[in-house]
Amino acid sequence: MALKSIHTAVAAVVIAAASGAAWWYQQQPQGPKDPAAAGKAASAGAPVAGAATGPARAPTVEVARVELQRLTDDAAAVGSLRSRQSVILRPEVSGRVTRINFRDADRVRRGQLLVQLDDQLPVAQVNQAEAELSIARANHKRNQELVEEKFIAQRAVDESAANVQVAQAKLALAQATLARLKIVAPFDGIAGIRNISVGDYLKDGADIVNIEDLDAMYVDFRLPERFQTKVRPGQTALVDLDALPGRRFTALIQAVDPLLDANGRSVGVRGCIDNRALELRPGMFARVTPVFGVREGARVVPEEAIVPQGGRQFVYRLAPGPDSDSRIAQRVEVKVGLRQPGKVEVTEGLEAGDLVVTAGQQRIQKDGTVVRVLDLPRGAGGEAQAGGEAGGRRSVAGADVVASEPGNPCGALSLNAPRAPAAKPRAPQAPSPAPVPAAPRPEAKRASLAG
Structure with missing residues (x-):
């Protein structure tokens, strides 16, 4: 047992010594294996392992400019x-079709007679009612003359007046029945495909056209x-x-x-x-x-520039650095507005032309960190701004002008133009936003700072 305890203690000491040696070795600066390579690196000014190291190299980030675009607040x-207006014509009374006064897909006018049903019996009833009304009026006139001469009582005049009213009601009923045998167009429109022919017997409520x-x-x-x-x-x-x-x-x-x-x-x-x-x-x-x-001259940044933290939105804005190749990152809280694919509107916190970090935010350790910016294509910001503005205009083509127009069935002018590029509808819109021509000036200034 004593020998076993000694072996355990010796093993523990050896492991501890090996761990300490490994830690010490990792802390020592490693020099190049090739002395000639070390000399070349030292002559070129590059830091050499084992020598006194200088300040850490600034992290590299990707940036974009705050652009002015025309945004639309819309939905899908x-x-x-x-x-x-749409209607299916149906007869109110039964009858046989005697005449059809339209063809399929014809344009019809309001009040135009389209279908005539057999009206022989209703016409006879109208004639009968007219005759009864004529007799009732003659009797009533004669009674009025007799009552003035005291030959009849006033009651006979009242009864004849009532008979006139009854005859008028019968005539109105016969005329209404006759009118229901004529199917007319209720409004201006285009007729569909008819489902009837001359000689068909239609029941009330049957579809006609x-x-x-x-x-x-x-x-x-x-x-x-x-x-x-x-x-x-x-x-x-x-x-x-x-x-x-x-x-x-x-x-x-x-x-x-x-x-x-x-x-x-x-x-x-x-x-x-x-x-x-x-x-x-x-x-x-x-x-x-x-x-x-529609918002004219809205400030937008790429979605990648937004860094959410604790319910708030931040971006890293770049300020001029100690030299032409570096910038200073400043964390700025912003308020966002409308969102479009790949773009976010910034309502507060940034101005047009500001540089913001879109990739590499995790390399910025703290506010005020010096960073290096990847070179951007010359004029990229201006072209993107102009392209975004044009894209915004195309997205709302036809929605810019809504003016009264005589004869327009909707009561306003609708620009139902093709979606393909058309110079005429968009020509008046080109100079409308004032900030667009001024945008390249801050772009050129900041591009000169970027070298």
Whole structure:
């Protein structure tokens, strides 16, 4: 037992000595194995292991500039198109078709006679009622003359007046029955495909033909309840249709349903599209982007620049450093606004043209750290700004101008232009934001600082 205890103690001492030697060896500076390589490194000014080391090299980061862009506050939804007015004509009384005064897909006018049912019996009833009314009026006139001469009592005059009223009611009933045998167009529109022929006997309520008013199209869609405070009549919505790829239409929001759907927690919205060119049809599937507002000259940064901490948002802004190759990182709290793919709006904390760190934030140990910036392509900031501005304009093409126009079925001007680039609609918009031409000046200044 004593020998075993001695062996254990010796093993513990050996392990402790080996651990101490390893620690001491790791703390010693390691020199180059090749003396010639060490000499070359020393002559070039590079730090040599084993020699006195200088200050640590500044970390390298990637940066981007705060750009001015035109942002749109919008949402995405799906909906369906429907006619502004739509009806299926049905007879109110039974009868046999004697005449059809329209062809399939014809444009019809309000009050135009479309279908005539057999009216021989109602016409005879109207003639009979007219004759009875004529007799009742003659008797009433004769009784009025006799009562003045005291030949009859006043009661006979009252009874003849009542007979006149009864005859007038019978005539009105016969005329109403006759009118119901004429099927007329209730509004201007385009007739569909008829389901009847001359000689068919129609029962009351049978389908005859549908009439569609296509000069204006309604687009009905639903939005989540969180948007019910943003959407309001008079705003615009961009409409894309799978049936017409490459085309974008503008709808004018006309109504917002005051009742929210309790099942889906959504609010119904209806927009109107000018369709006097008859390009749209009811029932089309639509992808709707309602535009709640447009912000000119919004300051945006890449999403990678935002560093969330404890419910707050920070960015690392770069200030001029001790030399032309370095910058000083400053952590700045910002407030963010709208978000778009890859971009975030900054409402407070930054100015246009500021440099912010987009990659390498983890290398910045503390506020005021000196960093090196990777070289950016010359003019990258300005080009990105201009491109973002143009992209913003394309995203709201057709939503910029909403003015009254006589004869427009939606009550406002809708720029239903193709989504493809078109110089004419966007020409007046090019000089609108004042900050855009001024943006390259801070860019050039900061580019000169970056060397």
